[in-house]
Every structure is written in C-alpha cells, then in structure tokens.
Amino acid sequence: MKALDSVALALLIVGGLNWLLVGLFEFDLVATIAGGSTTIFAKIIYVIVGLCAIYCLKFFPLISRRDQA
Numbered sequence: 001m002k003a004l005d006s007v008a009l010a011l012l013i014v015g016g017l018n019w020l021l022v023g024l025f026e027f028d029l030v031a032t033i034a035g036g037s038t039t040i041f042a043k044i045i046y047v048i049v050g051l052c053a054i055y056c057l058k059f060f061p062l063i064s065r066r067d068q069a
Contacts, residue, residue, distance in 0.1 A: 004055075005059075007052075008052040008055045008056055009056060009059075011048060011049050011052040012049065012052045012053050012056050014049070015049035015050075015052070015053065017029075018030050018049075030042055030045050030046065
C-alpha cells in the first residue's frame with residue numbers, strides 16, 4: 001500500500017505542477033507531451049491524475065490524527 005500511496009502522491013504533485021504551468025504561462029505540459037489535450041493519451045493521463053487526487057483524499061484523516069497527538 002505504501003508504494004501505491006507514493007505513486008499516487010507523486011502523480012498528484014505532477015498534476016499540480018502542470019496546473020501551475022497552465023496558470024502562470026498558459027503552457028500545458030501534458031498536452032505538449034501527449035500531442036494535444038484532446039488525444040486519447042492526454043485524456044488517460046488526466047484521468048489517472050484525477051483518480052490519484054481522489055485516492056489521496058484518504059490522507060486527510062491521517063493528517064488530522066497527527067495534529068491531535
């Protein structure tokens with residue numbers, strides 16, 4: 001499970017950095033790598049990053065437990 005947590009968190013960070021590039025420079029790195037934002041490859045990447053974000057929601061209770069200790 002720890003490996004899955006690490007992969008999900010890493011992909012979520014990559015997705016966040018991509019949105020940072022979009023917001024600051026209007027540059028979508030995923031679309032550039034995948035050949036456009038509407039290609040199936042780009043959509044798969046976007047879906048995987050989104051699923052990682054949903055999966056990482058499980059970290060919130062862990063953070064709140066640590067704060068109470």
